[in-house]
Amino acid sequence: MRVLVVEDYxxxxxxxxxxxxxxxxxxxxxxxxxxxxxxARSNDYDAMILDIMLPQLDGLSILQSIRSEGxxxxxxxxxxxxxxxxxxxxxxxxxxxxxxxxxxxxELLARVRALARRRYERPDPIVRVLDLELNTSTHAVxxxxxxxxxxxxxxxxxxxxAMRSGEIVSRLDIWEHLYEFHSEADSxxxxxxxxxxxxKLERRDLPKLLHTHRGLGYRLGDAR
Amino acid sequence: MVSLRRRLLLGTxxxxxxxxxxxxxVLFGLMRASLLREFDTxxxxxxxxxxxxxxxxxxxxxxxxxxxxxxxxxxRQRPEYFQVWGTDGKPLEKSPSLGNExxxxxxxxxxxxxxxxxxxxxxxxxxxxxMTFTPRLDxxxxxxxxRAELTMALARDTIDxxxxxxxxxxxxxxxxxxxxxxxxGVLAWLVRLGLRPVDRLAAAIGLVDEKRLSASIDSxxxxxxxxxxxxxxxxxxxxLDSAFQREKLLTANVSHELRTPLAGIRSTLEVALSRERxxxxxxxxxxxxxxxxxxxxxxxxxxxxxxxxxxxxxxIHQEPVDAAxxxxxxxxxxxxxxxxxxxxxxxxxxxxxxVHTDPDRLMIVFxxxxxxxxxxxxxxxxxxxxxxxxxxxxxxxxxxxxxxLSTNEVARVFEPFWRGxxxxxxxGTHSGLGLALSKMIITSLGGEILAExxxxxxxxxxxxx
Numbered sequence: 001m002r003v004l005v006v007e008d009y010x011x012x013x014x015x016x017x018x019x020x021x022x023x024x025x026x027x028x029x030x031x032x033x034x035x036x037x038x039x040a041r042s043n044d045y046d047a048m049i050l051d052i053m054l055p056q057l058d059g060l061s062i063l064q065s066i067r068s069e070g071x072x073x074x075x076x077x078x079x080x081x082x083x084x085x086x087x088x089x090x091x092x093x094x095x096x097x098x099x100x101x102x103x104x105x106x107e108l109l110a111r112v113r114a115l116a117r118r119r120y121e122r123p124d125p126i127v128r129v130l131d132l133e134l135n136t137s138t139h140a141v142x143x144x145x146x147x148x149x150x151x152x153x154x155x156x157x158x159x160x161x162a163m164r165s166g167e168i169v170s171r172l173d174i175w176e177h178l179y180e181f182h183s184e185a186d187s188x189x190x191x192x193x194x195x196x197x198x199x200k201l202e203r204r205d206l207p208k209l210l211h212t213h214r215g216l217g218y219r220l221g222d223a224r
Numbered sequence: 225m226v227s228l229r230r231r232l233l234l235g236t237x238x239x240x241x242x243x244x245x246x247x248x249x250v251l252f253g254l255m256r257a258s259l260l261r262e263f264d265t266x267x268x269x270x271x272x273x274x275x276x277x278x279x280x281x282x283x284x285x286x287x288x289x290x291x292x293x294x295x296x297x298x299x300r301q302r303p304e305y306f307q308v309w310g311t312d313g314k315p316l317e318k319s320p321s322l323g324n325e326x327x328x329x330x331x332x333x334x335x336x337x338x339x340x341x342x343x344x345x346x347x348x349x350x351x352x353x354x355m356t357f358t359p360r361l362d363x364x365x366x367x368x369x370x371r372a373e374l375t376m377a378l379a380r381d382t383i384d385x386x387x388x389x390x391x392x393x394x395x396x397x398x399x400x401x402x403x404x405x406x407x408x409g410v411l412a413w414l415v416r417l418g419l420r421p422v423d424r425l426a427a428a429i430g431l432v433d434e435k436r437l438s439a440s441i442d443s444x445x446x447x448x449x450x451x452x453x454x455x456x457x458x459x460x461x462x463x464l465d466s467a468f469q470r471e472k473l474l475t476a477n478v479s480h481e482l483r484t485p486l487a488g489i490r491s492t493l494e495v496a497l498s499r500e501r502x503x504x505x506x507x508x509x510x511x512x513x514x515x516x517x518x519x520x521x522x523x524x525x526x527x528x529x530x531x532x533x534x535x536x537x538x539x540i541h542q543e544p545v546d547a548a549x550x551x552x553x554x555x556x557x558x559x560x561x562x563x564x565x566x567x568x569x570x571x572x573x574x575x576x577x578x579v580h581t582d583p584d585r586l587m588i589v590f591x592x593x594x595x596x597x598x599x600x601x602x603x604x605x606x607x608x609x610x611x612x613x614x615x616x617x618x619x620x621x622x623x624x625x626x627x628x629l630s631t632n633e634v635a636r637v638f639e640p641f642w643r644g645x646x647x648x649x650x651x652g653t654h655s656g657l658g659l660a661l662s663k664m665i666i667t668s669l670g671g672e673i674l675a676e677x678x679x680x681x682x683x684x685x686x687x688x689x
Contacts, residue, residue, distance in 0.1 A: 011512055012487050015494075022498065080487070081480060101484055102487035
């Protein structure tokens with residue numbers, strides 16, 4: 001999951017970025033509105049966290065710009081203003097959610113996860129692909145009812161593929177969206193982890209789940 | 225409690241009663257005098273008639289009062305009385321009604337005989353006329369050697385007059401009291417009618433509460449006497465309303481300014497606690513939270529100073545101050561920062577910059593202005609600090625290059641919590657209160673503080689004291 005954080009107050013920006021990265025997200029951040037808008041236009045994010053009061057360009061203006069350009073990325077507004085009018089204005093301008101400072105970090109994470117799920121039209125926190133079951137809240141994975149023990153990196157990769165099940169996902173896409181991989185210099189690390197996932201998920205008695213499309217990428221789903 | 229209505233009514237009622245009483249007394253007096261004059265005239269007439277009946281001949285004095293004609297002198301009920309005295313003062317004749325009694329012999333008169341009020345022998349009140357006269361001569365008898373000089377007193381009761389006057393008194397009293405009561409009644413009605421706008425105004429004021437301060441009281445239909453009150457009241461309400469609005473805005477701003485650092489602390493700590501950390505990263509988190517705390521504390525302290533200044537509870541200690549040395553003292557904490565940022569600092573202070581003011585407060589202002597100048601000048605930029613005497617006042621100017629504020633934004637720099645973008649990116653180190661506080665301080669010291677763009681990129685703050 002790749003997230004953009006636009007917040008001018010550095011202690012808050014730093015901690016959100018760190019917390020999201022530790023939760024397995026690839027995170028970009030900006031300290032002012034213009035840089036934030038530039039990043040939002042240049043990359044494909046699964047969710048954006050926007051502060052409203054920002055130097056140069058405020059959060060609502062960024063929101064308005066990206067929505068008018070047809071960008072549907074889910075946006076969570078973060079602000080210290082908590083009147084009903086403030087919330088309504090934010091939501092009316094195209095925000096998907098609203099969180100008032102100060103907030104519990106766990107709530108911010110849960111809301112960001114919910115926004116990302118919505119993006120892939122998966123309102124259920126349990127993502128199912130054939131006989132595979134992922135709980136996006138607890139990160140528990142089961143195949144045909146049997147628990148599969150995954151590392152953080154493996155889980156992040158599997159969730160990313162599961163969210164896009166049926167689609168072919170390129171190696172570069174994975175590398176860009178997952179912090180664990182993005183932090184590595186080489187995108188080949190993805191291939192290694194696909195190998196680890198196969199070892200843990202695939203069983204002889206069950207149909208194949210992870211398919212390689214040579215030159216294109218990987219796909220989670222049934223054999224076509 | 226003083227009631228205007230009651231005071232107006234009682235005052236007017238008392239006034240009307242006094243006027244009626246005075247008028248009644250005068251009228252009664254006039255009527256009484258008139259009745260008595262009439263009475264006296266008829267008494268004198270009768271005395272004249274009687275005196276004409278007295279004859280003198282050589283035998284002496286004879287009174288020709290026939291008994292039939294003079295029944296009033298002998299009747300038992302309300303009789304009249306007369307008595308005649310000779311030249312020597314001896315009683316010659318008196319009415320039968322007197323019996324053994326005598327009328328008092330007073331000094332008489334011929335032309336205008338004196339009239340006195342007396343108590344008659346039968347104890348009735350009466351009037352007594354005493355006249356002196358010369359009796360006429362009997363034409364058939366020889367003339368006497370000497371003409372007699374007689375005195376006659378005639379008395380009659382004044383019961384009829386007293387009864388009439390009694391009736392008049394009662395009538396006047398009745399008319400006076402009823403007229404007073406009627407006037408008070410009419411007046412009470414008029415007062416109630418007249419004070420109705422006051423009642424309406426009271427009702428309108430009663431509807432005003434802190435949420436509806438801006439809804440002004442309708443002055444339409446208010447009488448001209450109340451109009452100034454309504455106008456002043458509306459002005460007062462407007463001032464109150466804007467004060468409330470300012471306070472609301474300040475409270476909203478304060479809560480916003482407190483939420484942001486709180487969010488920083490909470491988020492930093494929650495993320496830090498979400499997993500095991502080594503000592504170095506824990507230390508980093510703690511120092512970051514400490515920095516937020518220190519900045520927030522500074523903001524709260526600034527805010528408290530502002531609140532105290534606004535409530536006017538603090539006293540100002542004025543003393544002779546050398547503004548130049550105060551400026552240099554205020555500059556000391558920023559010297560190293562200015563050096564690090566390679567700023568060119570120009571000093572241009574006149575030799576005599578003495579002013580009578582509060583040095584502690586002025587120090588806060590200088591510190592704020594100098595800090596802004598050092599922070600918002602680009603690296604290698606210029607800070608110019610100038611001071612001169614302007615008439616009997618001192619003018620201090622601090623200018624810095626590298627300004628990115630527009631003219632509209634410069635107009636807002638003294639608003640509490642307003643921050644330019646340059647200051648905003650440094651949120652947490654700058655509370656947006658420095659210039660607002662400076663303005664409050666300078667105003668409390670009776671001076672002026674101005675901000676302007678002298679030329680593009682140069683921001684100048686001037687303090688005049």
